[in-house]
Amino acid sequence: MNSGFDTSLGSAGMYSGGAPSGSGPLEESLGGAGANAELQEFIAMEQQKQQLRATIQNLTDTCWEKCITGNPGTRLDSKTEACLENCVHRFFDVTVMIANRFASALQRQGGM
């Protein structure tokens, strides 16, 4: 299991929901012991896609609250669209910043 905290920015690192990694009960029931490498790869891929999707869903949620003020119009105006894009980028920045600060805080304490 990962610790849920990762400074490498791998793929959909944010909101890592603790998706099961390696072989779990699901993988085992599908053939187990590497007999079904293709299936395992498929599952790993789908998990990654779901994690990415969850991140985007969460971001949409958060940025909708920040950027869509007032009643929704007939289209997203350019200001709102820019706000949504900025929101994504700033959220990303904050994720990286907090991860780094948290990592150095842990190091200072000599933990992990």
Add this chain to the structure above:
Amino acid sequence: MADLSRDDLMDQVKQQIALVNAQELLSKMTDKCFKKCIVKPGGSLDGSEQKCVAMCMDRYMDAWNVVSRAYANRLSQERTRMS
């Protein structure tokens, strides 16, 4: 399950994932648009509330697309920056 071919199994998994994703999006949109459009619940959904809900749903999907494009761009930016 024993006589399910691997491709069938993968298809089923994909279908179930798609279903769950659609349900999640649906419930998110309902939640957001209810909050935005129904300020004070009356005896029925009136015309302006219905219009608002319809717009809201379309704009939510637009927002989803804008966010996912921006996020994908940022991920690939970060990847090239780090390599």
